[in-house]
Amino acid sequence: MHYVRRDAKATPVEPPAPTGTMKTHSTPNEVRVGDFILLGGRYQRIRDMRSAGGSSRVLHFIGRPPWIMRAPGTVYRPI
Known part of the structure; x- marks a missing residue:
């Protein structure tokens, strides 16, 4: 994850959005x-999903284990 020092505190900064996507809340x-x-500081593309x-x-x-999405969050959708 990337960090920016501001007033002696490190705050995480998101990497640039994947090319050709728009940020949405889903x-x-x-x-x-x-x-x-965005998981673990890298954008992961959803290849398949199942109901939980x-x-x-x-x-x-x-290349990454499955992840359970339980609440609304930020998603980057191809335009």
């Missing part, structure tokens, strides 16, 4: 295959 029910999510019951989704990526 619930787990609104995410789509092909969207990007209720309004949660298990998101699958290439």
